[in-house]
Amino acid sequence: MLEPFTERIYVTRPVFPTIEEVTEKLRDIWAAKWLTNNGPQHTMLERELTEFLRVPNLSLFNNGTIALMVACQSLRLSGEVITTPFTFAATPHVLSWNNITPIFCDVDAETMNIDAAKIESMITPHTTAILAVHVFGTPCDVATIRDVADRYGLKVVYDAAHAFGVEIGGRGIGTFGDISMFSFHATKLYHTLEGGALTMNDEHVKQRIDLLKNFGIKNEDEVVMPGINGKLDEIRAAVGRIMLGYVEAERQKRIRLHAVYDEELSGVDGLTLMPKCAANVKLNHQYYVVRFDEKIFGRSRDYVCAALRDYNVYARKYFHPLCSEFTCYRQLNSSSPANLPVANVVGQQVLSLPMYGGLTADDVRKICAIIKSFKP
Ligand SMILES: Cc1ncc(COP(=O)(O)O)c(C=O)c1O
Incomplete structure (x- = not known):
C-alpha cells in the first residue's frame, strides 16, 4: 500500500493574499471612512473586473446566489425556466425563490453542461428563459442556446460561477446571454471571501440591477421597485482588488x-x-x-x-x-x-x-x- 499523505488534502484550498497587503488596504478604507454603499474600493473593483473579464458592464454583489436572484428579477422571469440538474443547489433554488418552476433538461455526455440540442423539446408556453451553467468552467454550447432562445423569444442567463476569466475567441464568457453570474466565494479561483457579480451587455439592464441590489432606492425621495440588499462592502471589494493580482x-x-x-x-x-x-x-x-x-x-x-x-x-x-x-x-x-x-x-x-x-x-x-x- 502507498503511504497516506501526512496531512489532509482537500479538494481545494482558498488562495490567501498576504496579511500585509490586506492591512494596507484596510488603512485606506479607515482613512476614507467609507465601509459600504458604493465606496471607492467598490467603484475601482467594478472598473478593474469589467476590464479583466472583458465585459461591457458589471455589477458587484455580496454573493453569487443573491446576484442570480436579482438577475431573474431584472429580466422579470416567471413561469418555467429550463436549466440543468447537474449543478450546485443555488442554481435551481434561485428559480424557486423567484416563484419559477425549474425544468430540468438532460446534459451533454462530454461537457456535462446542459444538452443544447434537447432544450427545444422542453419549451412550453410557460417558458421564459434558459438558465445554463458553464459547469467546471467548460463553456456551454452558447451558439445553439442563443439560436433556440431567439427562435422562441426566451431570455438566456448563464451561471458562470465556475467560469471566471474563461474566454471564447478572445471574448469574455460573461458577454454571452442576457446576463451572466460569477461567484467570488472563497473556494473559487478568484474570490472576495464571499461575493459575486452580474455581467450584461445592455447598460439599461445594469441600471435596473444596480437599483434592485440596493432595495430599489433611486434617490432620497424615490424607491422605484422592490429590491433587496445585494451590496458588496468595501473590505471585500478591497480583498477582490488584491486577489486580481493573484x-x-x-x-x-x-x-x-x-x-x-x-x-x-x-x-x-x-x-x-x-x-x-x-x-x-x-x-x-x-x-x-x-x-x-x-x-x-x-x-x-x-x-x-x-x-x-x-x-x-x-x-x-x-x-x-x-x-x-x-x-x-x-x-x-x-x-x-x-x-x-x-x-x-x-x-x-x-x-x-x-x-x-x-x-x-x-x-x-x-x-x-x-x-x-x-x-x-
Ligand atoms: C454553479 C454554482 N452556482 C452558484 C453558486 C453560488 O455562488 P455563491 O456561493 O457565491 O452564492 C455556486 C457556488 O458557490 C456554484 O458552484
Whole structure:
C-alpha cells in the first residue's frame, strides 16, 4: 500500500493574499471612512473586473446566489425556466425563490453542461428563459442556446460561477446571454471571501440591477421597485482588488497540475478525464474532475471517494446528488430519470479531485498512483 499523505488534502484550498497587503488596504478604507454603499474600493473593483473579464458592464454583489436572484428579477422571469440538474443547489433554488418552476433538461455526455440540442423539446408556453451553467468552467454550447432562445423569444442567463476569466475567441464568457453570474466565494479561483457579480451587455439592464441590489432606492425621495440588499462592502471589494493580482499565477499553477493529472490518468480504462475544448477557448482550470465507469474501471466512484480518505485525500462528489434528486424537486415531471438519462449516469460517476496552486506535481502524481492502485 502507498503511504497516506501526512496531512489532509482537500479538494481545494482558498488562495490567501498576504496579511500585509490586506492591512494596507484596510488603512485606506479607515482613512476614507467609507465601509459600504458604493465606496471607492467598490467603484475601482467594478472598473478593474469589467476590464479583466472583458465585459461591457458589471455589477458587484455580496454573493453569487443573491446576484442570480436579482438577475431573474431584472429580466422579470416567471413561469418555467429550463436549466440543468447537474449543478450546485443555488442554481435551481434561485428559480424557486423567484416563484419559477425549474425544468430540468438532460446534459451533454462530454461537457456535462446542459444538452443544447434537447432544450427545444422542453419549451412550453410557460417558458421564459434558459438558465445554463458553464459547469467546471467548460463553456456551454452558447451558439445553439442563443439560436433556440431567439427562435422562441426566451431570455438566456448563464451561471458562470465556475467560469471566471474563461474566454471564447478572445471574448469574455460573461458577454454571452442576457446576463451572466460569477461567484467570488472563497473556494473559487478568484474570490472576495464571499461575493459575486452580474455581467450584461445592455447598460439599461445594469441600471435596473444596480437599483434592485440596493432595495430599489433611486434617490432620497424615490424607491422605484422592490429590491433587496445585494451590496458588496468595501473590505471585500478591497480583498477582490488584491486577489486580481493573484489570479493568473494561480491559473498557471493549475494548468501545470491539470497536465500532470492528464498525463497520469490518460489511458486508464474506465476513466473519462476533463473534456477537451476548442482551441479558441481559454479555460481557467479551476477544477479537475474524473468520471469512473465502474463496469470498466472495476470500482465505483463512491468506492474511490471513500477509499481515498484512507490516504487523507478528500475528493468531492460534485455534483451528487443531482438537483433533480433533491426532495424539493424530485416530484417535478422533468426530474424523472427517464428524462435525464445522461445526468443520472454522470451524477454517479463524477469525482472532483484536489486542485489548488499549493499542490505539487508530486502530490498529484501520488493521488493518481493511489487511484490507479484501486483498480482490481
Ligand atoms: C454553479 C454554482 N452556482 C452558484 C453558486 C453560488 O455562488 P455563491 O456561493 O457565491 O452564492 C455556486 C457556488 O458557490 C456554484 O458552484
